[in-house]
Amino acid sequence: MKVAIVMGSTSDWPTMQAAAKQLTEFKIPYEKRVISAHRMPDELARFAKAARANDVAVIIAGAGGAAHLPGMLAANTTVPVIGVPVKTRTLSGVDSLLSIVQMPAGVPVATMAIGEAGATNAALFAAAVLAVSDSAVAQTLAAYRAAQTWRASESEATLDD
Numbered sequence: 001m002k003v004a005i006v007m008g009s010t011s012d013w014p015t016m017q018a019a020a021k022q023l024t025e026f027k028i029p030y031e032k033r034v035i036s037a038h039r040m041p042d043e044l045a046r047f048a049k050a051a052r053a054n055d056v057a058v059i060i061a062g063a064g065g066a067a068h069l070p071g072m073l074a075a076n077t078t079v080p081v082i083g084v085p086v087k088t089r090t091l092s093g094v095d096s097l098l099s100i101v102q103m104p105a106g107v108p109v110a111t112m113a114i115g116e117a118g119a120t121n122a123a124l125f126a127a128a129v130l131a132v133s134d135s136a137v138a139q140t141l142a143a144y145r146a147a148q149t150w151r152a153s154e155s156e157a158t159l160d161d
C-alpha cells in the first residue's frame, strides 16, 4: 500500500514537499503526481477511479485558488482524501481553504491547515490511517509524538532571563 501525493500544478510542489519529506521520514512509500482538476479533468477521473486497484491507501491532494482537486478526487473514489490548501498570492490561501473544506454532506475531504503545516499534517494523518492496520507505522507515529513532547518540555529551559 502507498500514499499518493497529487497536486494541481508544479507550483504547489514547494508546499507539498513537506508531505513527501514526512512520509520519507516515516518510510511510507508514496508516488507524486501533477493532475490539474480544471486542466486535466479526464486524467483526474482516471487516476481516482483506479486508485484503490493501484494500492493507493490514502490520497493527499494539494491545490490553490479555486481548489477543486481534492473534492473531485474524492468524488471519483472511496479512498480517503486529505486536502491541503496551498497558499495563494491574492488571497493568502483562504480561497483554497474554503474551496476544499466546504464539501457538501456525502463526499468527505479531510481538510488540513493552509500551507506547509497542512502538508506535514496531511502526511501525519495519512500515517495515522495506515497505522490502523500497520503496527510498524503505528510505532513510528508513537515515537514521533513522544519525541515531539520531549522537545516541547525541554524547550522551556532555553528561555532567556
Ligand code: RP5
Binding pocket: 007, 008, 009, 010, 011, 012, 036, 037, 062, 063, 064, 065, 086
Ligand atoms: C491550482 O492553481 C494549482 O493547484 C495551483 O495552486 C494554482 C496555480 O497554478 P499555476 O498557475 O501555478 O500552474 O490549480
